[in-house]
Amino acid sequence: AQSVTQLGSHVSVSEGALVLLRCNYSSSVPPYLFWYVQYPNQGLQLLLKYTSAATLVKGINGFEAEFKKSETSFHLTKPSAHMSDAAEYFCAVSDSNYQLIWGAGTKLIIKP
């Protein structure tokens, strides 16, 4: 069975600092991996996805994630945090039926 673990329910960074949100997965088959963002009182929006092409995936709003098979990780990064990045971020893995298995989410807090 596939699963996703997001380390840290809350991450706090200063505006302009590096953002690093951690995601580890378990999967018995080559996975499809996703990062979604959820702003308050809104649905989820796709940030980026890994589909077995390039291991470094670039997404919207300056975010990127690197697939590391040896570490079973798909961490999300952004070089310089903006106040507008404050939101909750979810990592997900797709199973063989194309259904998504979700992590518990990480709330990103940006300090001015």
Next chain:
Amino acid sequence: ETGVTQSPTHLIKTRGQQVTLRCSSQSGHNTVSWYQQALGQGPQFIFQYYREEENGRGNFPPRFSGLQFPNYSSELNVNALELDDSALYLCASSLVSRGANVLTFGAGSRLTVL
């Protein structure tokens, strides 16, 4: 292209009542999935519909049921509401094809059960 729209956005029910939530899929999408998101948690998969048939179900009891219509819109019905059913219910549509199944989400329907 239109996105995914859900209605109502908020509603309050009492224990034992029944509720119907509605979803209009994004144009061109043929699959709809429903998720329950409790406060402070990630989405939990309820079920998925493809070509008007249930195509996968999560760990939810039978009192959670759904429909998909020929125009790919969908309903989620919950009978005999319980306090723990209070959550944000998210609908997501997608186009099933080879490869990653990218979901487009609606803004959700927030259900409060008193």
